[in-house]
Amino acid sequence: MTAKRLEWRSLVPFGVVAAVLLAVYSTGVSVYVPHLFESYATRYGVIGAVFAMISALFCVMLVVVGSAALGREVSDELARIRNGERPPDGEIRKEWDALIAETRSRCAILRVQVDRRRGRTGRGEQ
Numbered sequence: 001m002t003a004k005r006l007e008w009r010s011l012v013p014f015g016v017v018a019a020v021l022l023a024v025y026s027t028g029v030s031v032y033v034p035h036l037f038e039s040y041a042t043r044y045g046v047i048g049a050v051f052a053m054i055s056a057l058f059c060v061m062l063v064v065v066g067s068a069a070l071g072r073e074v075s076d077e078l079a080r081i082r083n084g085e086r087p088p089d090g091e092i093r094k095e096w097d098a099l100i101a102e103t104r105s106r107c108a109i110l111r112v113q114v115d116r117r118r119g120r121t122g123r124g125e126q
Helices: 008-044 046-082 091-125
Strands: none
Touching: 008 046
């Protein structure tokens, strides 16, 4: 299919990630989808069953696309390791610290927004 533009080794990380994510997804789907079909079919009739099927297939598509993206990142990282490339000293720590700082900032903003909404609700009820 790829006209030999891709080596099979570059597809192995995608295969592993996709297998794991699809196994997790299929476990969840085996529990939830029968309930989804039943409730949609009862509520909307035949078209409801079609909507349930489309929803399940859409989720499968999301899992496959996410697996492809994650598999590509894993493949790139494995290639860097094979080539002996290493990030500069402290680069990983800098990225991690930036991620933590951004997460804390977003949490602080979220807390302020939640407090504002609670304050508005509290004033209206008094």
